[in-house]
Amino acid sequence: MTQSEWIPSGVDISVPSMARTYDYMLGGGHNFAVDRAVGEQIEAAMPGLRNAARVNRAFLARVVRYMVDQGVRQFLDVGSGIPTVGNVHEVAQAEAPECRVLYVDRDPVAVAHSELMLVGNDNAAVVQADMREPEAILGSDEARRLLDFDQPIGLLMLLMLHWVPDSSDPRGLLGRYRDALPSGSFLAITHVTADHQGENLAEATDVIKRSKSPDQVNLRSHAEVMGLFEGYELVEPGLVGCGEWRPTGPADIAAEPGMNMLVYAGVGRKP
Amino acid sequence: MPTPSRRPEATPPPERGRELLARKWSYLLSGAVVVPLTRDELDREMGEQLDELCRAVHAESSAESASNRSIEQLGQRLVALGYVGEDGLRVTLEVLGKGLLALPEFQPVERYAQRIVSTLGALSAGFLAASRRAVFEQQESMQLSLLKAVRDAQWNLKESEARFEEVATSSASGILVVDLAARIVRANAAIGEILGYTTEELTGFSLLELVHPDSVKILGEAMRALVDGGQERIRQPQRLLRKDGDVARISLTVSLLRGADEQSGHFVAVIEDGTELMLLQSELNRQALHDVATGLPNRQYFTTYLESALRRADPVRGISLFHLDIDAFGMVCNSLGRKTGERLLVHVAQRLRAVMAREKAMIARFDGDEFAILVENTATTPDVGSTVAEINRELSEPVYLDDHGLAVSVSVGVVRRPPSDWEPANVMRAAEQALRRAKSGRRGQWELFHPGQDEAERRAETLAVAMPGAWEHGEIGVRYQPVGELAGGALVGVAARLHWDRGEDSLDHSACVELAERTGLILSLGEWQLATVCGQVGWWSQSARFTAPLYVGLTRHQSCDGDLVRRVRRALDDTGLDASRLTVGMPVGVLAESDAVDNLTVLAELGVGTSLDDFGLGPDDLAMASELPIKSVWVARRLVERQARGEAEYLADLVSLVRRTGAHVLVDGVETAEQAEWWRAAWAVAGTGAFFGPVTPAGEFPITG
Numbered sequence: 021m022t023q024s025e026w027i028p029s030g031v032d033i034s035v036p037s038m039a040r041t042y043d044y045m046l047g048g049g050h051n052f053a054v055d056r057a058v059g060e061q062i063e064a065a066m067p068g069l070r071n072a073a074r075v076n077r078a079f080l081a082r083v084v085r086y087m088v089d090q091g092v093r094q095f096l097d098v099g100s101g102i103p104t105v106g107n108v109h110e111v112a113q114a115e116a117p118e119c120r121v122l123y124v125d126r127d128p129v130a131v132a133h134s135e136l137m138l139v140g141n142d143n144a145a146v147v148q149a150d151m152r153e154p155e156a157i158l159g160s161d162e163a164r165r166l167l168d169f170d171q172p173i174g175l176l177m178l179l180m181l182h183w184v185p186d187s188s189d190p191r192g193l194l195g196r197y198r199d200a201l202p203s204g205s206f207l208a209i210t211h212v213t214a215d216h217q218g219e220n221l222a223e224a225t226d227v228i229k230r231s232k233s234p235d236q237v238n239l240r241s242h243a244e245v246m247g248l249f250e251g252y253e254l255v256e257p258g259l260v261g262c263g264e265w266r267p268t269g270p271a272d273i274a275a276e277p278g279m280n281m282l283v284y285a286g287v288g289r290k291p
Numbered sequence: 292m293p294t295p296s297r298r299p300e301a302t303p304p305p306e307r308g309r310e311l312l313a314r315k316w317s318y319l320l321s322g323a324v325v326v327p328l329t330r331d332e333l334d335r336e337m338g339e340q341l342d343e344l345c346r347a348v349h350a351e352s353s354a355e356s357a358s359n360r361s362i363e364q365l366g367q368r369l370v371a372l373g374y375v376g377e378d379g380l381r382v383t384l385e386v387l388g389k390g391l392l393a394l395p396e397f398q399p400v401e402r403y404a405q406r407i408v409s410t411l412g413a414l415s416a417g418f419l420a421a422s423r424r425a426v427f428e429q430q431e432s433m434q435l436s437l438l439k440a441v442r443d444a445q446w447n448l449k450e451s452e453a454r455f456e457e458v459a460t461s462s463a464s465g466i467l468v469v470d471l472a473a474r475i476v477r478a479n480a481a482i483g484e485i486l487g488y489t490t491e492e493l494t495g496f497s498l499l500e501l502v503h504p505d506s507v508k509i510l511g512e513a514m515r516a517l518v519d520g521g522q523e524r525i526r527q528p529q530r531l532l533r534k535d536g537d538v539a540r541i542s543l544t545v546s547l548l549r550g551a552d553e554q555s556g557h558f559v560a561v562i563e564d565g566t567e568l569m570l571l572q573s574e575l576n577r578q579a580l581h582d583v584a585t586g587l588p589n590r591q592y593f594t595t596y597l598e599s600a601l602r603r604a605d606p607v608r609g610i611s612l613f614h615l616d617i618d619a620f621g622m623v624c625n626s627l628g629r630k631t632g633e634r635l636l637v638h639v640a641q642r643l644r645a646v647m648a649r650e651k652a653m654i655a656r657f658d659g660d661e662f663a664i665l666v667e668n669t670a671t672t673p674d675v676g677s678t679v680a681e682i683n684r685e686l687s688e689p690v691y692l693d694d695h696g697l698a699v700s701v702s703v704g705v706v707r708r709p710p711s712d713w714e715p716a717n718v719m720r721a722a723e724q725a726l727r728r729a730k731s732g733r734r735g736q737w738e739l740f741h742p743g744q745d746e747a748e749r750r751a752e753t754l755a756v757a758m759p760g761a762w763e764h765g766e767i768g769v770r771y772q773p774v775g776e777l778a779g780g781a782l783v784g785v786a787a788r789l790h791w792d793r794g795e796d797s798l799d800h801s802a803c804v805e806l807a808e809r810t811g812l813i814l815s816l817g818e819w820q821l822a823t824v825c826g827q828v829g830w831w832s833q834s835a836r837f838t839a840p841l842y843v844g845l846t847r848h849q850s851c852d853g854d855l856v857r858r859v860r861r862a863l864d865d866t867g868l869d870a871s872r873l874t875v876g877m878p879v880g881v882l883a884e885s886d887a888v889d890n891l892t893v894l895a896e897l898g899v900g901t902s903l904d905d906f907g908l909g910p911d912d913l914a915m916a917s918e919l920p921i922k923s924v925w926v927a928r929r930l931v932e933r934q935a936r937g938e939a940e941y942l943a944d945l946v947s948l949v950r951r952t953g954a955h956v957l958v959d960g961v962e963t964a965e966q967a968e969w970w971r972a973a974w975a976v977a978g979t980g981a982f983f984g985p986v987t988p989a990g991e992f993p994i995t996g
Contacts, residue, residue, distance in 0.1 A: 040433075046325050046374050047324070047325060047374035047375075047376040047378070048374050048429060049425065049426035049427075049428075049429030049430050049433075050429045050430075050432065050433050051433070052433070052464060053564070074324075074325050077325050078325075081327060081329075085329075104325075104374070105325045105326060105327055105373035105374050106325065106326070106327030106373065107327075110327055111327060114327075128440040129433070129436050129437055129440045130436075131440070132435075132436040132437070132440040133432065133433065133436035136432065136435060136436060268329075268330055269318070269321055269322075269330045270318055270319070270321050270322030271321035271322060271326075271330065271333075273322075275322070
């Protein structure tokens, strides 16, 4: 394994996982005490954050349905986290049962959990790997089994890229994924931004910093997130607040206006 | 799906109302929960669930338990939609609580309200049970995932310690690697934390040494079964021994890791701190334990709390339990509607909170219009009588609900200092018994289950006990108070009063009456007073052509007294006073009881004037004034005081309403010309109080005005 730099070396009991904290924010029970404690603190810093989490989850369902609608039948969900309500394969396979989904996460517990959940589903699998190893992911046995690189693929990087620091060159990494995907493929990104929420957000990210979680937030501006779509053509309505991306009802929008703008959402199509 | 409504009335078809309600439910729900359904799918789902609910409401009377079960299953179905949680339940209860009551198929609402409430109750119960189960299952599945992650790391003692660290350190669950002889080889920080050891200390321990002695044998056998292959995994609640000797309640999952050579191997044990699960549950419980309308704890919560309060109660001061019932609540609902009734409940809840703010007290709402208060007594806790008086004083301040000024009172059953070994159910039953007695009205608005013994109570009782002797010795006498015309102040009547001269101090009329009421002395004392004043007024008639009426106020006890009519007749007969000269007043609150109504009616037939005393804004007060043969009403003194403080302009409306019933309005406690003028302008007729002259002995009474 090459991810030792992601894992704290000291023996430390209070190591929350952002994947499990996210599950807690959504109202799930797939989490431990440290995760819940961090979740409470973050929400104290940014009241309404639960709604932002809920809205992001709603975006996932929307974007998967959109891609299925566009003819996509295979998905690569990088940074899939703890399987929770309305996972990609559930949404996609409800629309078109032949849809195939490959999940990727680096957290061994999230991966173990996904495996347990996917037992018996031949059209979905999980790979434990780091986002920064595109070739390892794209070349894995599971990827070869599930993904046909001659057909459009829906690549999902939801609430994922802000965990990747600039020093890891996220743009370059995305380029390597893009090059492997055929024309007609889609990339969906949701990414936390400080453009609209400055102060509160700094407090919330401080909580994560203090929690010694291996995951640390890298906030990016609208222009910077736009840069991540290099080589893709953004579909309507472009890169917007998560709640503003083709909402269909109250499930897609948070009551607090700021929470709709906390996360940028966008979908690009590879020409 | 069959149409649930088979009622023959020509009501509009239920589908439209239901459809709208289901859409509203779905709409609000979707903004509060995380579910994988599209909007249309959720609309359809909520439509089906609503149909089920409505069917259950219709069916409930016929097969209650069966339909409750199906509704509880509906609660499970709601949970199964996704992450619905407390927000989802709150939205559901808010939407359905209002919406079902308004559906055309559930009119008249009185007939269905109870069923709707119990249906929603069953829905909540099912929801909570399922929600709790879901959280447990999720937690368990996380534990399994953790275990799997450890196994997948292909743990090998020599080569892969780092991998163990990776998985184990990022876990808040305890993880132990145990060899086949049950010796701990490896421990993570979390288990150290749970047990109070360092990880180094734990290494070398036998797992069985850490387990509570009671379960060593069972666990040992189960671990052997793992090795033999008879079992795949052990999962059980366990008690582990902490370093400090305490017991840690945990849930333990153990599975076997076979080594590469298939011979050697190790156990991996995942230990989840049980208290964590409890904490998670508590949030869910909060929903189940509170009344939706008022936000107060419900009966179930109250009972549980009572149990622990009994146990930890101060051995000397103990606890007090008040069981309250709003008087004439049904009348409020019938005349002003259920909505107003509900708002009144919320209002009462707020006022109760205000009254009890200084005490360590829990206030709960029971069913319907019943509340309960549990007070953990301290040195500064007021006595029971004062507390009840304070509650009723607070509630008597009118509140405006939908343009109706309402002032309510409560009847209260009290249990004071129940023995700490009593079952909560017994304490509750005792309070309820006391409440029933209080409601029967024999001895006032509240009733003590456990006789009082604290200081103030004792003093009052001492006085009450001394009263018959004082009366005998002539310390208690009759006094007279002028009743003056508001316009001009002319003497238009005389009010009979009591007075207790105790040498250094004296007790006025209301104090005397209250003490005498306590012991029942009021019956004979009152009869004597009546005879005395009738005689006196008769004499004034002869000697000074005094023709104004005599007002005698009765207590609750007197009003209900089966001998009242006989006593009044004898007083009139003995003194020769004409019945028309006497007006007997009863506290308006007592007329909820048929004995009092009978007495009043018979007296009116005899030609005796009747009045309603302590007349206020209770919704039944006006009803009483119009239904009973009343000559006059005495406005409650507290209202007069409010007016004097400039707080009650609406009282003028009250007066005009009373006048419409044909009764005169009289006012007690008029102290200034301004007050007299205000009440005159409001069409009240006469009054008593300092402005019209003091309470005096017969010899000093200004019979000539």
